[in-house]
Amino acid sequence: MLEVRTVRTSAPVPPHFNRTLGIRLVRQHRDGVTVECPLRPALLNSDSVLHGGVTAAVADAAVGIAISRRFGGTQRHTTVELKLNYLLPVAGGKLVARSRLLRVGRRLCVGWVDLFDQRKRLVAVAVVTYMLLDARPPLSQLPSSRRRSAVSGA
Numbered sequence: 001m002l003e004v005r006t007v008r009t010s011a012p013v014p015p016h017f018n019r020t021l022g023i024r025l026v027r028q029h030r031d032g033v034t035v036e037c038p039l040r041p042a043l044l045n046s047d048s049v050l051h052g053g054v055t056a057a058v059a060d061a062a063v064g065i066a067i068s069r070r071f072g073g074t075q076r077h078t079t080v081e082l083k084l085n086y087l088l089p090v091a092g093g094k095l096v097a098r099s100r101l102l103r104v105g106r107r108l109c110v111g112w113v114d115l116f117d118q119r120k121r122l123v124a125v126a127v128v129t130y131m132l133l134d135a136r137p138p139l140s141q142l143p144s145s146r147r148r149s150a151v152s153g154a
Helices: 017-021 052-070 144-152
Strands: 024-029 032-038 077-086 094-104 108-116 122-132
Touching: 017 052, 024 094, 032 052, 052 077, 052 094, 052 108, 052 122
Parallel strands: none
Antiparallel strands: 024 032, 032 094, 077 122, 094 108, 108 122
């Protein structure tokens, strides 16, 4: 049985995956945030450049953190689409992502992300769409009998 779990937090960077990658918030803007991810050998591909999945995760996190900030950490949300154009390989230093929330609607939020290497070269651009989830508590906070019915759709 698949258990879906969402974590709601008002911390600067949500825990777990973002922390594992080393993503940190460096600046808040009126329309978004800037985050950075220091490169380390574990994040490189077999050609010794940043793995594309890490670039995608940083873009995704930049929009997700901007949405968390917009709603003060009270609105649950999840990614529904991510479109990424890779422009240049990143070989060292850090990856910096500047997100801008283009549209915040009742159910969907769309963000744009410019990604730069340590030399401030534009290395990728992304459009990320998030769905705003209703205010139900995370499954982990429901009694086990209600968790089973929530997952199965009963």
